[in-house]
Amino acid sequence: MMSIDFLLLNQIKKLETEAKYYEKNGEKDKANEVYEKIAYLYEEAASKVSLQSTKELYLAKAREYRNKISQKKVEKINGDETDYLQVAKSMIEKTDLTWGDISGLDNVKSLLRQAVGIAISKPEKPVKLDPPRSVLLFGPPGTGKTLLASAASNSVNATFFNADISKILSKYVGDSPKIVDSLFSLAREKSPSIIFFDEFDAISISREEKENVGTGLLQKVLTEMDGFRKSKDFVMVIASTNRPWALDEAILNRFDYRIYVPLPDFEARKGIFELELEKKGFEIEASYDDLAKRTEGYSGREIAHICRKAIMSMIKRVNPDVENAKPGYKLKIGKITKEELYKAIEDTRPSVSKEMIRKYEEWNKEHGSV
Numbered sequence: 359m360m361s362i363d364f365l366l367l368n369q370i371k372k373l374e375t376e377a378k379y380y381e382k383n384g385e386k387d388k389a390n391e392v393y394e395k396i397a398y399l400y401e402e403a404a405s406k407v408s409l410q411s412t413k414e415l416y417l418a419k420a421r422e423y424r425n426k427i428s429q430k431k432v433e434k435i436n437g438d439e440t441d442y443l444q445v446a447k448s449m450i451e452k453t454d455l456t457w458g459d460i461s462g463l464d465n466v467k468s469l470l471r472q473a474v475g476i477a478i479s480k481p482e483k484p485v486k487l488d489p490p491r492s493v494l495l496f497g498p499p500g501t502g503k504t505l506l507a508s509a510a511s512n513s514v515n516a517t518f519f520n521a522d523i524s525k526i527l528s529k530y531v532g533d534s535p536k537i538v539d540s541l542f543s544l545a546r547e548k549s550p551s552i553i554f555f556d557e558f559d560a561i562s563i564s565r566e567e568k569e570n571v572g573t574g575l576l577q578k579v580l581t582e583m584d585g586f587r588k589s590k591d592f593v594m595v596i597a598s599t600n601r602p603w604a605l606d607e608a609i610l611n612r613f614d615y616r617i618y619v620p621l622p623d624f625e626a627r628k629g630i631f632e633l634e635l636e637k638k639g640f641e642i643e644a645s646y647d648d649l650a651k652r653t654e655g656y657s658g659r660e661i662a663h664i665c666r667k668a669i670m671s672m673i674k675r676v677n678p679d680v681e682n683a684k685p686g687y688k689l690k691i692g693k694i695t696k697e698e699l700y701k702a703i704e705d706t707r708p709s710v711s712k713e714m715i716r717k718y719e720e721w722n723k724e725h726g727s728v
Contacts, residue, residue, distance in 0.1 A: 366403040370396050390426070397423040398535070401581040413584065420581070424539050442533070442540040449519045449541065450548075453508040460505050461633055461658070462626020466619050467506070469727060470495075470596075473615045474510050477594055478550060490614035492583055492595045494558070496602035496726075497619035497718055498710040500659030503598035506619065507554040510596065517548040523560040526575070535578040542582045542593065549591035555579070558597035559604040576609075583612050602721055610725060618722040621710065622658050624650050630658050634665035635694070640672075644696045652700070655708040655715075667702035668694050 373396050380389035397420040404416035457467050470493065477489045495503040504520070511518035521541060526534050545551035561576040583595055597613070599605065610616065622630060628650040635642055653661055674680065676692040683689075 366399050366406070370399050370403075373399070393423045393426045394536075397421075398577070401577060405577070405581055405584060417581065417584075421539075421543075424536070442536050443544065445537050446519075446540040446544045449521050451508070451518050451520045453512045453518050455505060455508045455512055457509050457513065459633070460502055460509060461629030462622050463502065463506070463619065466495075466617055467509075469615060469617050470506055470510050471513065474514055474552075474594065478514050478516075478592055491593070492613045493597070493615040493617060494602070494605075494610070494613040495596065495598045495617050495619050496721075497600070498621055498657055498714065499600045500657030500709070501619045501621060502658050503619050504554065504556060507552065507596040507598070511552040511554075514550060514552075516550040516552045516592070516594075517545065519545060519551060519553040520556070521553060522556045523575075524557045534575040538575060538578045538582065545593045546591040549593060551592065552594045552596055555595065555597040557599065559599040559601045580609065580612055602725065603717070615727045616725055618718065618726045620718070621655065621715065622661070624654075626658075627653050627656065627661060630661045631665065634662050635669075640669060640691070640694055642668075642694045642696075642699065644694075644699050649699060649703075652703050655710065655712075656706075657708070657710065660706055660708060664699070664702040664706050667705065668698045671698040671702065 373392050377389050377392040377396070380386070380392065400416045400420035400423065404413045404420070407413050407416070457471070460467065473490045473493050477491055479489075481487050495506060497503065508518060508520075519541060521538075526537055541553065545553055561579065602610075602616075628646045631646050631649045636646075653664070656664075672692055672694045673689065675698070676690045677683075680687070680689070
């Protein structure tokens with residue numbers, strides 16, 4: 359029986375002949391379409407072989423054919439030409455966030471620091487170490503997954519790429535694999551780099567739920583993740599999801615660490631209130647212990663929202679004429695009352711049910727990293 363990669367290479371040979379025909383006749387757009395197919399097939403072949411040298415050869419061929427495709431002039435999307443490299447550059451975010459800026463989550467931060475620390479270090483002896491290069495952060499929405507990735511990047515002075523999968527899929531449609539290709543190329547160039555993929559489940563294929571969204575993008579991301587594992591350039595992928603059970607087992611196996619980011623506990627909730635109020639210079643009449651008790655089951659994002667609502671209520675109370683403010687108006691700042699904080703809590707209901715928390719905890723027991 360012929361191997362899968364042999365069959366793919368036969369397809370590639372036929373496509374190469376087709377591409378040469380289009381090039382000879384000046385039909386560059388059609389040639390580029392064929393080059394894209396060839397690159398995809400080489401990536402697929404790379405994912406089927408176990409020998410690392412063969413895998414790297416196929417990936418190199420895939421990059422060679424993608425380089426044949428013009429990076430500047432591409433298909434028009436919504437009437438505008440898209441420069442893939444510029445899109446990748448737009449994902450770079452400067453961050454000065456530190457681990458201390460994130461309240462609580464001590465176990466989560468420890469696991470993530472460990473993963474990044476091992477990945478960027480070099481063994482003192484010539485051993486064959488396979489360092490972690492990919493981390494999946496999962497848990498309820500609003501628990502600080504993006505902040506954790508940002509702090510991890512800043513801790514090692516890495517270039518931080520914030521890539522929102524949903525936006526890539528919705529805005530660039532069929533061109534999303536090309537965006538990802540430019541993203542990883544730029545990340546290697548600007549190494550050390552950390553690429554953060556938010557809402558990673560948006561491109562997943564779940565056998566259980568029978569979803570198939572962004573298959574080409576998924577194949578490209580997984581191929582790149584396989585390829586940079588042995589690379590000398592430091593590139594790490596940190597992905598996040600609120601729906602870890604929607605990820606296929608084959609995808610989960612690509613992640614070296616799978617870290618559960620839970621809702622904040624009592625001390626973490628207290629710390630978030632302090633960060634959002636006291637550390638920003640505001641005074642309150644309530645106790646932080648009391649506020650933490652009243653917000654059990656709330657996410658960090660929801661607590662931050664409560665603080666903003668209470669601050670706005672205070673500003674309106676001590677500045678009754680603020681609606682008529684002109685340039686130079688001096689905004690009075692008073693103490694935030696218990697009533698203003700309690701009302702903000704009452705008006706903001708937690709979005710994650712106890713049943714959902716149990717689902718996360720059960721999934722963590724089966725798939726999470728200790």
